[in-house]
Amino acid sequence: MRLASSLCHHVSPLLGLRWELRGREHLERDRACIIVANHQSSLDILGMFELWPVMDKCTVVAKKEIFYAWPVGLAAWLCGLIFIDRMNSQSARSVINDATQEIKTNKIKLWIFPEGTRHNTGEIHPFKKGAFHVAIRSQLPILPVVFSSYYFLSAEEKRFDSGRILVTTLPPISTEGLSTKDVEELMQKTRSAMSEVLQATNSEIQLSLAR
Template sequence: MHILRGIWRVLLSFVAVGLVTVVVVMTAWIPVRIQDVRLGAWMVSKLAQFLARLFQIQFECPDAHKIRQHTGLIFPNHLSFFDAVLLMSVCPVRFVSMAELRSWPFIGWIAIAVGTVFVNRDNKASRQVAREQLAHQDSYFPAIVLFPEGHISDTGELMPFRYGAFEVAVSGGLPVMPCVFTYDPLPVVGWTDESLLTALWRVATYGGPIQSRLQVLRVVQPRPDDDAKQLALEMHGAMTAVLRYSGHEDDVLRPEL
């Protein structure tokens, strides 16, 4: 039964992605914006909502309205390839993504159409170009999502941050919204040393619902005299605390004065 479920989900997701890609690419030249967001980006957001339902991801984001209203940068932790899907299901956002994604069929074409900033993190020149693109955007709405860890965590813990994006935030005075993803069961949606199709097949054949929550932390407004490394360190600590103690706040908090 799980094999049939997996085949059905994978085929349906490929068809949905293919259809939306065609529509997004064909309408990319049309200067139509809804709530100051490209028409194609709204289509991708609807696709993300469909994929979350198809793979039975029960997603909760109590402060979704804050993400929809945010102008600036969003820095989430990175646990799964579904992170981007779930963020896009909340509202249209843009991403800073690995350069290889640009050449992927369908997904890469969608990424280009919605204004993704591509970066090869192993190439200094590519990183510099991406920083300049981030620093010279005409608008920071929809918000731009950047995963400060640089890649998906294979342990579930928060990995070290790359602080280049924090330097961009400080120099440009860009508001930063930290967010923390959690999943249950995490091993089902995680992506470690395996192909994307292998990871997708594991999720597609999983029989139970997958619980996911995105917790929005307080927006940080950098000052011109802020130290980017210190800002990154403080945000790393706050996100680590939420990731570790979310749902178990009594382990570290007491109501007494």
């Protein structure tokens, strides 16, 4: 992934995209954790590549359909992505559970998009519970990452302009001592914190554009 990051690092400038990272100290710590991030478009991948030199050891949970989209799927497999069947929750849980011990042992960060589906609407949509079950079962902290809205991108208008994206890493949310009955509360706490940051960073960017 670090190699892929170094190769793809030049794509964003060509597209006119500027990624600005805040809360770097939370992301660069050498520890295992469950990263949860808002999911807006395929551009999220470019944002992740910008963060890889900071995260160092990280892998991603991705839908299994990506594996069959070669050569991208082959590259993703070689990079160590964890492929799950989103239509089979039992199988998905089993795959992630099998990977959890290695993640803890080798201090690898596990990146999950809890919304599941991409939504470039300027808000964070309801989360699925999978990431939070994994965090609680493994007693690993949740590390929220928020990408500001892609205001420069519109599928309806077929518009893709240059733009600035603020990427904010929030302080980790501990799962120590929590059980499965705490999943809902943990999920809502995380989403609330991320939504607040998204609104703030969106407002900041809109204000800078108006100047």
